[in-house]
Amino acid sequence: MAARDSFARTSGLRTTEHLAGTIEKAQKRPEAGGNCWALNDFHAVPDLFMTLRLYNTLSGQLDELAPSDGNELRMYACGPTVYDYGHIGNFRTFLQVDVLRRFLRLAGMKIRHVMNITDVDDKIIRNAAAAGVPIGEYTPLYEQAFLDDLDSLQIERPEILARATAHIPEMVDLVERLSAAGAAYRTGDGDGAGIGTGSWYFRLKAFPEYGKLSKKDLEGITDGARVDVDEYEKDSARDFALWKATKPGETSWETAIGTGRPGWHLECSAMAMKYLGESFDLHAGGEDLMFPHHENEIAQSESVTHKPLARHWFHVRFLLVDGRKMSKSEGNFYTLRDLLLKGYKASAIRLALISVPYRHQLNFTFEGLTEATNAIDRLRTFVSRLKKAGLAEGTTEPLQSAAEKAEAGYFAALENDLNTAEAKAPIFDLIRTVNSALDAGVVLAGDRDRVLAVLDQFDAVFAVIADRDAEPTKSAVAWAQSQGFAEKIAPQLLVAQGLSDEEIDALIAERNLARKQRNFKRSDEIRDELAAKGIVIEDAKDGVRWKRK
Numbered sequence: 001m002a003a004r005d006s007f008a009r010t011s012g013l014r015t016t017e018h019l020a021g022t023i024e025k026a027q028k029r030p031e032a033g034g035n036c037w038a039l040n041d042f043h044a045v046p047d048l049f050m051t052l053r054l055y056n057t058l059s060g061q062l063d064e065l066a067p068s069d070g071n072e073l074r075m076y077a078c079g080p081t082v083y084d085y086g087h088i089g090n091f092r093t094f095l096q097v098d099v100l101r102r103f104l105r106l107a108g109m110k111i112r113h114v115m116n117i118t119d120v121d122d123k124i125i126r127n128a129a130a131a132g133v134p135i136g137e138y139t140p141l142y143e144q145a146f147l148d149d150l151d152s153l154q155i156e157r158p159e160i161l162a163r164a165t166a167h168i169p170e171m172v173d174l175v176e177r178l179s180a181a182g183a184a185y186r187t188g189d190g191d192g193a194g195i196g197t198g199s200w201y202f203r204l205k206a207f208p209e210y211g212k213l214s215k216k217d218l219e220g221i222t223d224g225a226r227v228d229v230d231e232y233e234k235d236s237a238r239d240f241a242l243w244k245a246t247k248p249g250e251t252s253w254e255t256a257i258g259t260g261r262p263g264w265h266l267e268c269s270a271m272a273m274k275y276l277g278e279s280f281d282l283h284a285g286g287e288d289l290m291f292p293h294h295e296n297e298i299a300q301s302e303s304v305t306h307k308p309l310a311r312h313w314f315h316v317r318f319l320l321v322d323g324r325k326m327s328k329s330e331g332n333f334y335t336l337r338d339l340l341l342k343g344y345k346a347s348a349i350r351l352a353l354i355s356v357p358y359r360h361q362l363n364f365t366f367e368g369l370t371e372a373t374n375a376i377d378r379l380r381t382f383v384s385r386l387k388k389a390g391l392a393e394g395t396t397e398p399l400q401s402a403a404e405k406a407e408a409g410y411f412a413a414l415e416n417d418l419n420t421a422e423a424k425a426p427i428f429d430l431i432r433t434v435n436s437a438l439d440a441g442v443v444l445a446g447d448r449d450r451v452l453a454v455l456d457q458f459d460a461v462f463a464v465i466a467d468r469d470a471e472p473t474k475s476a477v478a479w480a481q482s483q484g485f486a487e488k489i490a491p492q493l494l495v496a497q498g499l500s501d502e503e504i505d506a507l508i509a510e511r512n513l514a515r516k517q518r519n520f521k522r523s524d525e526i527r528d529e530l531a532a533k534g535i536v537i538e539d540a541k542d543g544v545r546w547k548r549k
Helices: 002-011 016-027 088-106 122-131 135-152 168-180 264-276 287-305 336-341 346-354 366-388 397-415 420-440 445-462 470-482 491-497 501-516 520-532
Strands: 052-056 061-065 072-077 110-117 160-163 184-186 200-202 239-245 253-255 258-262 280-286 310-316 319-321 362-364 535-540 543-548
Touching: 052 088, 052 310, 052 397, 072 088, 072 264, 088 110, 088 280, 088 310, 088 319, 088 336, 088 346, 088 445, 110 264, 122 135, 135 336, 135 470, 160 264, 168 184, 168 200, 168 239, 168 253, 168 264, 168 287, 200 287, 239 264, 239 287, 258 264, 264 280, 264 287, 280 287, 287 310, 336 346, 336 470, 346 362, 346 366, 346 445, 362 366, 366 420, 366 445, 366 543, 397 420, 397 445, 420 445, 470 491, 501 520, 501 535, 501 543, 520 535
Parallel strands: 072 110, 072 280, 110 160, 280 310, 319 362
Antiparallel strands: 052 061, 184 200, 200 239, 239 258, 253 258, 535 543
16 A cells, blocks of 8 residues: 555545546547547646656766656657658657656646647658649648547647747747857858858857767867758768758748748757747657757757756657668568558557667567557456456455555556556556456455556556557558558458448347357357458357457
8 A cells, every 4th residue: 555655645646546537537538639538637736746767868867857847847749740651660759758748647747748740841842842742732641641640549649739830930030049149150142062052050169069969079070061951960960951042943931031941950949949948848759860850959949048958858769670670672661551451450559669668679570569469458358357247345455455566566667767568567467366366256346446447547658458449440441442552451451341340249149149049050150250350259257248350
């Protein structure tokens, strides 16, 4: 009981029973435009937040994460560049940020979370030109696809989604401030540079701390050497583009600093400071963004504010696919939709991508995806069995203690740098213990309630127990058919999608009647028919359960 009471005191959540009821309410209210949980429904306001120790890339150590104002944690997470459909490497980062967000909210912490939508950059301009359409017509398709994919993976929407093209005035203002501070300059016509004539650049030499995040040594870099592209390696560090002069056919804006468009790095600095202030609590993104993107954000922002842009920097490691870097040329490049069309469930994809802690490289394999599928089946089967069990009133000390131990282990693991792998272990230990007790007939109603409360806490972060897999799969199939990708749909998936839940329930009811009438021939025919269509029937003591493969 001590561990539970300690967490309740620090989180402001007085009992797990209160938490379970709050989660149930949250599950019933979908986010606008999506089907993810609305954990804003947590009304517990903590007196003291729990101690979450999270690795800080800037300091190079585990630091406590807490709101600097003692009330609301302000965080910025780099969002998508909407030039194509998101791949599983992208979504690993978004999922790990979601784990962080959900755990903080589980503790009752108030969050102001901003994520950008980059809808103008080099790649978008290039792809839109190839498609023969303006970027304003090119990006909405991929922006909506990204938001739909977030919902499929049960990733909570941030409080603020900031589209780059809607914040041009803020970007122009930042360039003007940098110019006034002597940290930005504009190239002139006929300067012989050959690139970026009329563009604005950040002067690296004006910010002596440049490189402090990525630990880049800038000794030897020539003052005034420039790089015009958005993405480049550390060895190519130069004065980088803030505002790019217009090239023929490009989208542009007429502004006080000239006609052109923003550089990628400028966008995030301007939007983060608009919504979170000049200095905020946490900045998150994939490790590939550490340099040059995040390094450049720091330089731009701190050159005018003289304050730390973010106190804490959270970076998610890359993933490999079958031990190799994911790439189209390797044939191991997968979007979320690719995996859904192969017949894998959205919940299994979510669990596979978050099961390895964010600071460890994940080797994504289809074997791992199958393991995640099986783990979710165990969770859902257990919850169904426990809820259906007819139990006498009361509690037992061994099962109450087992739930207490699992709860303490779960929270301890997540408080220690979001160790999702260690957080799962006590939950599955608890399931084994309670299954054995159910077999022995020694579980009482109070034990059931206590165990379900622990599982609610687990699912408030992992979000895989509640079965919401049908809609993402159905949507992926409809998308593939409408976009001319029907050949990507697994044949068994088409067959399984041909049966509605109501039709399956009707066939199972017919099978149950056939068994009562000892018509085993018809009973077996129905089982075989459903199996051929990807529907698995499980006969249990408490009734018949079914699931789609």
